[in-house]
Amino acid sequence: MKALITGISGQDGYFLSQLLLSKGYEVHGIVRRNSSMTQGTMDLLPEHIKSNIIVHYGDITDGNFLSNLLMKEKPEEMYHLAAQSFVGYSFQNALSTYDVNIGGTLNVCNAVKDASQDTRLYFAATSELFGQPRVTPQNETTLFMPRSPYAVSKLSGLWTIRTYREAYRLYMTNGILFNHESEVRGPEFVTRKITRGVAQIKNGSPDPIILGNLSAVKDWGYARDYVEGMWMMLQQDNPDDFVLGTGESHTVREFAEMAFDVIGEKIRWVGSGVNEIGLSQEGNTLVKVSREFFRPLESDNYRADYSKAKKVLKWKPETTFADLVKIMVESDLKSLN
Ligand code: NAP
Ligand code: F7E
Numbered sequence: 001m002k003a004l005i006t007g008i009s010g011q012d013g014y015f016l017s018q019l020l021l022s023k024g025y026e027v028h029g030i031v032r033r034n035s036s037m038t039q040g041t042m043d044l045l046p047e048h049i050k051s052n053i054i055v056h057y058g059d060i061t062d063g064n065f066l067s068n069l070l071m072k073e074k075p076e077e078m079y080h081l082a083a084q085s086f087v088g089y090s091f092q093n094a095l096s097t098y099d100v101n102i103g104g105t106l107n108v109c110n111a112v113k114d115a116s117q118d119t120r121l122y123f124a125a126t127s128e129l130f131g132q133p134r135v136t137p138q139n140e141t142t143l144f145m146p147r148s149p150y151a152v153s154k155l156s157g158l159w160t161i162r163t164y165r166e167a168y169r170l171y172m173t174n175g176i177l178f179n180h181e182s183e184v185r186g187p188e189f190v191t192r193k194i195t196r197g198v199a200q201i202k203n204g205s206p207d208p209i210i211l212g213n214l215s216a217v218k219d220w221g222y223a224r225d226y227v228e229g230m231w232m233m234l235q236q237d238n239p240d241d242f243v244l245g246t247g248e249s250h251t252v253r254e255f256a257e258m259a260f261d262v263i264g265e266k267i268r269w270v271g272s273g274v275n276e277i278g279l280s281q282e283g284n285t286l287v288k289v290s291r292e293f294f295r296p297l298e299s300d301n302y303r304a305d306y307s308k309a310k311k312v313l314k315w316k317p318e319t320t321f322a323d324l325v326k327i328m329v330e331s332d333l334k335s336l337n
Pocket of ligand 2: 085086087125126128178179180188190191193210211212213217218252293294295298299300
């Protein structure tokens with residue numbers, strides 16, 4: 001079996017490529033050229049794994065590149081993970097977010113339709129489609145009300161997949177995934193920002209972690225569990241859309257408390273709003289709040305109802321919230337040491 005992954009140099013590509021290799025797949029990945037010729041999370045893979053991945057340099061905004069590649073390789077499965085995935089950045093850079101996430105996804109769908117119709121396609125949709133949901137928990141039937149350029153772009157992707165699936169009878173699925181994190185999460189995302197900050201403080205840094213909205217409520221799982229669900233979605237008789245999440249909600253504040261707990265610090269919160277701070281038992285400032293990290297619109301109040309995935313795919317998250325935080329903090333401590 002041959003699989004092609006767009007976004008292989010990101011967090012999910014790191015876990016998915018390893019999962020597929022362990023199942024005996026021939027794994028191909030699309031990597032964007034950059035001036036330093038680095039390959040993101042692929043550079044974190046052990047050499048004996050990395051050397052098994054067949055890399056194609058290209059950009060998903062280039063439709064010709066994608067069509068030629070699909071024509072040549074005709075993979076049985078394609079996982080379209082590539083995206084401008086940072087919600088905060090999408091407010092300042094909406095057009096380039098749309099170019100990559102809307103235009104790039106359309107290019108992927110056209111390449112499958114025109115050059116490789118038997119390819120089964122997974123599209124990385126997102127819980128951000130729900131915006132600020134009034135219904136809890138959220139599932140495949142919950143109203144989409146996106147509240148960021150990122151989420152708007154992913155809504156276009158989701159409907160492009162649905163349209164192509166019906167119009168051209170192609171095997172295309174949407175994975176509506178809630179937040180999933182890991183030790184290779186990008187450093188600008190809040191979980192990794194916290195776990196890195198905690199590791200630095202443990203190593204003697206006097207600098208507090210500066211965050212935005214501590215009260216944002218998300219459903220956080222472990223990325224390694226979620227790539228299993230992506231694979232399962234492409235093993236069904238018929239293509240469909242599935243929510244993956246944990247069914248648990250936590251605030252950013254709780255994530256920070258849990259992360260400091262791993263290093264034996266019991267955080268104490270004082271003040272409110274932008275004046276809230278997190279103090280150590282000795283009274284040192286561990287966390288501060290800055291307006292800089294608030295978004296023009298927040299999307300939260302998330303809790304996944306993943307019962308459809310559980311019933312149809314037999315998928316469930318294996319890693320608890322406490323274990324996820326521990327994995328991330330311990331990994332950051334290890335890399336600092
Ligand atoms: P990520 O770490 O930000 O990885 C994104 C990947 O896309 C990187 O490999 C990046 O390459 C690549 N990329 C971006 N623009 C590209 C372009 N124009 N051409 C080719 N490649 C391009 O994201 P992730 O966390 O792994 O998430 C994977 C997918 O799931 C994304 O589509 C994301 O929006 C979606 N999603 C993520 C979550 C989550 O919680 N992680 C939840 C729901 C949905 P570079 O290395 O060159 O930047
Ligand atoms: O923010 C709040 C922030 O940037 C999480 C992407 O993978 O998941 C991810 O998007 C929450 C937000 O991820 C800071 O306001 C507080 O409510 O880690 P994040 P995200 O926006 O949820 C979804 C499902 C995706 O699809 C995306 O691709 O944390 N927050 N303080 C902060 N966020 C950041 N980044 N930095 C802070 O200092």
